[in-house]
Amino acid sequence: MKIMQVRCWEDKASPISGVYITVYVTRPDMGQGHRLLMCMRCGKIYAVNIANELYSKKSVENTMAQYSCLQCQHTLAGCLVDYPACYWWEGGVYQHEIEDRCPPDSDSLLVEMPVIL
Numbered sequence: 529m530k531i532m533q534v535r536c537w538e539d540k541a542s543p544i545s546g547v548y549i550t551v552y553v554t555r556p557d558m559g560q561g562h563r564l565l566m567c568m569r570c571g572k573i574y575a576v577n578i579a580n581e582l583y584s585k586k587s588v589e590n591t592m593a594q595y596s597c598l599q600c601q602h603t604l605a606g607c608l609v610d611y612p613a614c615y616w617w618e619g620g621v622y623q624h625e626i627e628d629r630c631p632p633d634s635d636s637l638l639v640e641m642p643v644i645l
């Protein structure tokens with residue numbers, strides 16, 4: 529699995545009242561960019577290149593069946609959920625409502641993530 533820099537924006541999620549943690553959102557744009565997935569057993573985040581997913585003959589499902597999670601070693605098949613709609617906090621999976629907003633490019637940052645496809 530390649531490690532690549534993925535353009536992300538920071539968002540705040542609140543698993544319980546009064547607790548805010550940073551999650552990363554991507555902004556897929558015109559078939560470009562990445563979407564993010566998370567291992568629901570350990571919270572490890574993975575990226576999928578949207579153009580590769582659209583145009584490659586491989587599917588994410590088939591590809592991830594070949595991999596084990598880099599963090600918990602569990603097979604990734606059937607183990608990935610959309611991130612940050614689901615995110616990890618204190619050993620559990622929580623749901624985050626993603627705001628439909630367009631943050632400016634200047635707020636973006638590059639985060640190194642393993643890329644599945």
Ligand SMILES: [Zn+2]
Pocket residue numbers: 567568569570571572597598599600601602
């Ligand atoms: Zn894992």
